[in-house]
Amino acid sequence: MVGAATLFLAACASTGNKGGEDSARGVETLSMDGSFTGEVIGQAAPDSGFARLRIGMTPSEVQDVMDRAPDRQHSYESGKRWIPFYYGNDARRxxxxxxxxxxxxxxxxxxxxxxGGDLVQIEVDPGGACYQP
Structure with missing residues (x-):
């Protein structure tokens, strides 16, 4: 029984991303205040608005940088919504x-x-296929 538990824990530990490039998606990035990590997918053009965004920004800070409101938006429940006694700010996204x-x-x-209101993911996709309402 102990051997099976050890193998399970070792398998779980070996799949974690310790920062840097994740081959399936993007790059883990520390928030501006250093309290959490977010994800940046793709490479923004140096002169674009997305190049000036940082994980941890608020929606109003993002609008100031972008100099406009978003074209579309929607809200949805995250999986954390169903964790008993979860009181964090990430039950919805x-x-x-x-x-x-x-x-x-x-x-x-x-x-x-x-x-709520912390930027946790930036996905560079000029074609807009990333938007899934």
């Missing part, structure tokens, strides 16, 4: 599309609608 740039995902609050 909000995805926004900036046409010609790509998609952003923000935390969108706890189960009561409070908190």
């Amino acid at each position: 909000m995805q926004v599309l900036y046409r010609g740039e790509g998609c952003l995902i923000f935390t969108d609050g706890n189960i009561w609608g409070g908190a």
Whole structure:
């Protein structure tokens, strides 16, 4: 029994991403305040708005950088919504599309609608295929 548990734990530990490039998606990036990691998928053109975005920004900071509101947005429940006694700000998420740039995902609050508003994913996709309403 102990051997099976050890093998299970070793397998779980070996699949974790310790920062850097994840071959399936993107790059883990530390937030501006260093309190969590987010993900950047793709490489933004140096002169684009997405090149100036940072994980951890609020929606209003993003709009200031982009100098416009998003073209489309929607909110959805994350898997954390179903964790008993989870009171964090990530029970809901909000995805926004900036046409010609790509998609952003923000935390969108706890189960009561409070908190949220941290940029956790930047996906560079000028074609907009990243937007999944």
